[in-house]
Amino acid sequence: xxxxxxxxxxxxxxxxxxxxALVPKDADRSIRAITLLITMATFLASIVVVVxxxxxxxxxxxxxxxxxxxxxxxxxxxxIDGISLWMxxxxxxxxxxxxxxxxxVEHRVxxxxxxxxxxxxxxxxxxxxxxxLLFYVxxxxxxxxxxxxxxxxxxxxxxxxxxxxxxxxxxxxxxxxAGIVALYFxxxxxxxxxELTRAEIGFNPQMWLFAAFFASFAIKVPIFPLxxxxxxxxxxxxxxxxxxxxxxxxxxxxxxxxxxxIPLFPDASxxxxxxxxxxxxxxxxxxxxxxxxxxxxxxxxxxxxVSHLGFVVLGIGALTTSATSGSVxxxxxxxxxxxxxxxxxxxxxxxxxxxxxxxxxxxxxxxxVFGGVFLFASLASLGLPGLSGFVGEFLILNGTFDVYRGxxxxxxxxxxxxxxxLLWVYERVFTGPAKIxxxxxxSIWRDMSVREIIVVAPLVALILFIGLYPKPLLARIExxxxxxxxxxxxxxxxxxx
Amino acid sequence: xxxxxxxxxxxxxxxxxxxxAAGGMIVLLSASFLRPRARSVPTILSCxxxxxxxxxxxxxIASDAYPSAAFDGTIALDGFATFMKVTVALxxxxxxxxxxxxxxxxxxxxxxxxxLVLFASSGMMLMAxxxxxxxxxxxxxxxxLAFYVLAxxxxxxxxxQEGALKxxxxxxxSSAFFLYGTALVFGFAGTTxxxxxxxxxxxxxxPRGLLVAGLxxxxxxxxxxxxxxxxxxxxxDVYQGSPAPVSGFMAAGAKAAGFAAMLRVLMTAFDSSVSDxxxxxxxxxxxxxxxxxxxxxxxxxxxxxxxYSSIAHSGFxxxxxxxxxxxxxxxxxxxxxxxxxxxxxxxxxxxxxGRPGEERVTLKDYRGLGTREPFLAGAFALFLVSLAGIPPxxxxxxxxxxxxxxxxxxxxxxxxxxxxxxxxxxFFYLRxxxxxxxxxxxxxxxxxxxxxxxxxxxxxxxxxxxxVIVGVLPGPLLKLAGDSLLLFR
Numbered sequence: 012x013x014x015x016x017x018x019x020x021x022x023x024x025x026x027x028x029x030x031x032a033l034v035p036k037d038a039d040r041s042i043r044a045i046t047l048l049i050t051m052a053t054f055l056a057s058i059v060v061v062v063x064x065x066x067x068x069x070x071x072x073x074x075x076x077x078x079x080x081x082x083x084x085x086x087x088x089x090x091i092d093g094i095s096l097w098m099x100x101x102x103x104x105x106x107x108x109x110x111x112x113x114x115x116v117e118h119r120v121x122x123x124x125x126x127x128x129x130x131x132x133x134x135x136x137x138x139x140x141x142x143x144l145l146f147y148v149x150x151x152x153x154x155x156x157x158x159x160x161x162x163x164x165x166x167x168x169x170x171x172x173x174x175x176x177x178x179x180x181x182x183x184x185x186x187x188x189a190g191i192v193a194l195y196f197x198x199x200x201x202x203x204x205x206e207l208t209r210a211e212i213g214f215n216p217q218m219w220l221f222a223a224f225f226a227s228f229a230i231k232v233p234i235f236p237l238x239x240x241x242x243x244x245x246x247x248x249x250x251x252x253x254x255x256x257x258x259x260x261x262x263x264x265x266x267x268x269x270x271x272x273i274p275l276f277p278d279a280s281x282x283x284x285x286x287x288x289x290x291x292x293x294x295x296x297x298x299x300x301x302x303x304x305x306x307x308x309x310x311x312x313x314x315x316x317v318s319h320l321g322f323v324v325l326g327i328g329a330l331t332t333s334a335t336s337g338s339v340x341x342x343x344x345x346x347x348x349x350x351x352x353x354x355x356x357x358x359x360x361x362x363x364x365x366x367x368x369x370x371x372x373x374x375x376x377x378x379x380v381f382g383g384v385f386l387f388a389s390l391a392s393l394g395l396p397g398l399s400g401f402v403g404e405f406l407i408l409n410g411t412f413d414v415y416r417g418x419x420x421x422x423x424x425x426x427x428x429x430x431x432x433l434l435w436v437y438e439r440v441f442t443g444p445a446k447i448x449x450x451x452x453x454s455i456w457r458d459m460s461v462r463e464i465i466v467v468a469p470l471v472a473l474i475l476f477i478g479l480y481p482k483p484l485l486a487r488i489e490x491x492x493x494x495x496x497x498x499x500x501x502x503x504x505x506x507x508x
Numbered sequence: 509x510x511x512x513x514x515x516x517x518x519x520x521x522x523x524x525x526x527x528x529a530a531g532g533m534i535v536l537l538s539a540s541f542l543r544p545r546a547r548s549v550p551t552i553l554s555c556x557x558x559x560x561x562x563x564x565x566x567x568x569i570a571s572d573a574y575p576s577a578a579f580d581g582t583i584a585l586d587g588f589a590t591f592m593k594v595t596v597a598l599x600x601x602x603x604x605x606x607x608x609x610x611x612x613x614x615x616x617x618x619x620x621x622x623x624l625v626l627f628a629s630s631g632m633m634l635m636a637x638x639x640x641x642x643x644x645x646x647x648x649x650x651x652x653l654a655f656y657v658l659a660x661x662x663x664x665x666x667x668x669q670e671g672a673l674k675x676x677x678x679x680x681x682s683s684a685f686f687l688y689g690t691a692l693v694f695g696f697a698g699t700t701x702x703x704x705x706x707x708x709x710x711x712x713x714x715p716r717g718l719l720v721a722g723l724x725x726x727x728x729x730x731x732x733x734x735x736x737x738x739x740x741x742x743x744x745d746v747y748q749g750s751p752a753p754v755s756g757f758m759a760a761g762a763k764a765a766g767f768a769a770m771l772r773v774l775m776t777a778f779d780s781s782v783s784d785x786x787x788x789x790x791x792x793x794x795x796x797x798x799x800x801x802x803x804x805x806x807x808x809x810x811x812x813x814x815x816y817s818s819i820a821h822s823g824f825x826x827x828x829x830x831x832x833x834x835x836x837x838x839x840x841x842x843x844x845x846x847x848x849x850x851x852x853x854x855x856x857x858x859x860x861x862g863r864p865g866e867e868r869v870t871l872k873d874y875r876g877l878g879t880r881e882p883f884l885a886g887a888f889a890l891f892l893v894s895l896a897g898i899p900p901x902x903x904x905x906x907x908x909x910x911x912x913x914x915x916x917x918x919x920x921x922x923x924x925x926x927x928x929x930x931x932x933x934x935f936f937y938l939r940x941x942x943x944x945x946x947x948x949x950x951x952x953x954x955x956x957x958x959x960x961x962x963x964x965x966x967x968x969x970x971x972x973x974x975x976v977i978v979g980v981l982p983g984p985l986l987k988l989a990g991d992s993l994l995l996f997r
Contacts, residue, residue, distance in 0.1 A: 078983070079981075079983060080905075080982055080983045080986060081983055081986075081987060082838075082983070082986040082987050082989075082990045083905075083908070083909070083912070083982075083986060144908075147899070148899040148900055148904070151898050151899045151904070152898070152899050152900050154898070155893065155898065158938075159945065162942065162945065162946040163945060163946060169946070170942055170946045170947070173942075173946065174938060174939075174942060177934075177938060178931070178934070178935060178938070181898075181931055181934050182928075182931045185927035185928070185930055185931050186924075186927060188908070188911070188927060189911065189915075189920070189923050189924055189926075189927045192908070192911050192912050192915045192923065193915050193920055193923075195912070195915075196912075196915055196916050
């Protein structure tokens with residue numbers, strides 16, 4: 012394939028950011044329009060990738076490989092497989108939506124959109140790089156725009172949240188850097204993922220290297236007890252930031268386990284897998300329990316991410332085809348449903364200027380459509396059969412049941428907890444008597460505008476689609492997962508579908 | 509071109525140094541004869557001199573027929589020296605551009621300033637190719653003397669006087685240490701030529717006490733110059749008291765020269781006694797990067813913060829030296845180049861923000877700068893990110909190279925300490941970025957913006973471009989640094 016489609020996907024947003032630099036500072040409308048066009052174009056480019064993707068091929072496809080830093084042995088290598096395919100698509104889908112959802116950002120509009128576009132390039136690079144050093148560069152480079160996104164356009168304690176996010180992630184990343192450098196020398200002087208996977212690495216170095224990578228990925232997921240940066244960052248970030256954080260950034264940690272930790276350190280991964288699964292279950296229960304008692308709507312959804320990502324980690328720890336495929340699907344599904352929830356909370360905040368659950372009530376009477384969409388998102392998030400959340404969680408629990416029966420049973424309570432916190436919050440915020448004075452209702456409490464419906468529609472449609480017919484996704488995820496588990500010596504069986 | 513031989517000496521071998529020294533004198537004189545209005549003439553002249561010096565350094569090794577050593581083996585001509593010389597020349601060039609505003613606004617004598625910068629550069633260049641302990645000492649004194657004067661350039665200010673005096677005293681001590689070390693090594697080896705010392709270290713059966721003591725004193729002497737802990741005490745005061753562009757030049761140039769000499773001495777004369785000095789350097793590296801990073805967190809003066817950060821960077825560079833392999837040398841070369849542009853750029857911004865007299869150098873003066881001065885704040889953020897070693901900037905590759913060298917030398921624990929120190933360092937760099945971009949400053953609103961003269965802007969843009977371009981595509985430069993070692997001796 013002569014067209015470097017993956018490079019186009021990665022660098023189109025960056026090119027857009029450079030283009031924006033030429034636009035006058037106060038031309039808000041053109042800035043928004045250009046950003047939207049660029050992100051849409053990136054989305055279309057990633058659709059091309061999906062079309063060209065060969066479902067049966069489990070390895071990396073559309074590979075691009077060039078010399079980059081010869082003396083360091085680093086190549087510019089991009090590739091895509093069934094695991095990264097959907098991460099890329101999720102990213103390119105969520106960005107135009109975030110741009111559309113940020114029409115109310117009126118403070119340093121140009122910088123905001125530049126940062127957003129740079130961030131998109133960083134994230135896509137993380138998902139597509141198959142050279143460890145290139146991966147690391149993207150992984151770290153992405154920190155800076157995210158930091159500014161939270162710190163400059165966030166709410167309340169945004170500076171605290173941004174710094175906390177940055178330092179947590181940086182400490183993990185730097186330990187991973189030490190691991191990457193060590194891996195280079197242990198694994199035969201290469202950063203190429205495919206070559207490193209073939210390298211024979213002794214058990215002890217594997218354990219150390221796994222620990223170094225774990226530091227970075229576990230903080231990013233985040234795995235309990237390293238999750239404390241998440242509620243702050245998610246709550247204080249602007250809507251676009253929360254959507255990107257929850258929708259895509261958290262997936263980078265789990266993706267890192269699947270892409271790097273397990274294939275590169277198979278023996279260590281098998282050793283750590285039970286602990287990973289245990290930490291996943293702790294995350295499920297802890298995140299769910301803490302969500303119930305949250306007073307702030309956005310914080311509640313932030314904590315629910317800890318619970319949902321616990322499922323993902325559990326599925327990774329199970330190392331079975333169906334559980335791990337379920338993890339990949341759950342990542343997509345969580346990106347859609349939690350992204351949707353954050354969008355809705357953002358819209359609510361624009362009207363109510365509060366996110367305190369106690370100050371809200373009876374919104375269904377004022378905004379019936381909005382209430383309906385929120386209910387839909389909650390149901391998707393708690394895993395109602397027929398919606399996307401169900402498929403992933405079912406596969407994970409089903410696949411885990413064979414290997415860690417007890418953990419799977421405890422993990423199931425996460426679904427119950429999700430029902431409790433989501434339905435209870437729905438009841439408090441949307442039903443009952445309205446708490447808003449009559450005078451405000453007409454002017455501010457308009458139901459969803461056309462723009463807002465356009466923003467949420469694709470997410471609603473995809474949640475339904477995946478819930479009813481997940482096969483196109485699973486058909487592409489599974490071969491790559493099987494291949495990965497095969498190299499890692501995991502349990503390979505035919506997934507229940 | 510036939511080399512000009514005079515009694516076993518090849519003057520072409522020291523052409524870059526000679527060009528800079530002669531150019532320095534011309535600049536010095538020209539400034540006295542020109543009318544004050546023709547202020548830009550000496551500046552342009554010095555820039556041309558520096559470029560000529562860099563070109564001469566490249567030409568010196570471009571020809572295959574060229575001798576690899578001159579002046580009876582006291583001057584080495586190799587890629588290593590050339591790389592350092594070009595680094596020094598470019599650093600000095602950016603410094604001169606960044607100093608224009610200082611010279612015109614504070615009315616200092618420009619000719620002397622430019623002349624001193626050229627003399628200092630000449631000494632630093634000589635340091636890079638000196639292959640004899642005595643020549644190293646001469647080079648050390650040449651650039652140190654110029655720096656003592658530059659540090660005191662605001663001679664009516666107390667902090668400037670204090671810094672310069674401290675610099676002078678500790679500098680003299682360190683020179684004495686170095687000289688005494690030279691004497692002891694001479695006592696052991698019977699020569700001060702590095703090649704001769706190397707032979708003696710390998711083959712001599714004389715008691716090694718003298719050698720070890722001499723080596724220790726040499727390390728102390730150079731440790732002062734590169735501000736390694738515990739020989740760093742002078743650094744914050746000197747960097748605070750000197751005009752910011754000078755501080756940047758000092759931080760970059762003196763460190764580059766010091767490390768050039770350290771690398772050459774340790775890796776050529778003492779390469780067979782690595783086990784003697786590696787533990788010492790490892791210890792110095794740990795102390796230096798940890799103390800530098802941690803103390804920088806407590807600073808409220810930006811110049812002092814950058815001073816401690818420059819100490820921490822010495823620690824990272826020492827990791828490369830302690831690796832004692834070719835990757836360590838080439839990595840240090842690359843590091844010094846990346847660091848030169850980052851720190852000179854950062855100090856240039858500090859001057860632009862501080863304005864004539866540098867009244868605004870505390871952290872609170874940086875509050876809300878992102879709104880008032882997006883260009884300066886953005887550039888400063890870029891330099892800080894590079895100093896913090898975050899990709900895609902040159903600073904990342906610098907750290908990556910020295911860490912790689914250390915891992916390949918089996919010093920992984922040192923690297924783990926290094927990354928932890930980097931995390932601490934990232935904290936205080938980040939804090940400045942927080943202040944600039946994430947906090948508002950109503951009290952400064954309405955005050956006139958700091959003026960950014962054309963040359964200052966140019967200096968910042970050049971340094972920033974290098975930091976970014978090298979950060980994205982480090983390949984060619986890393987290759988150059990690696991190739992520089994082919995003839996290393």
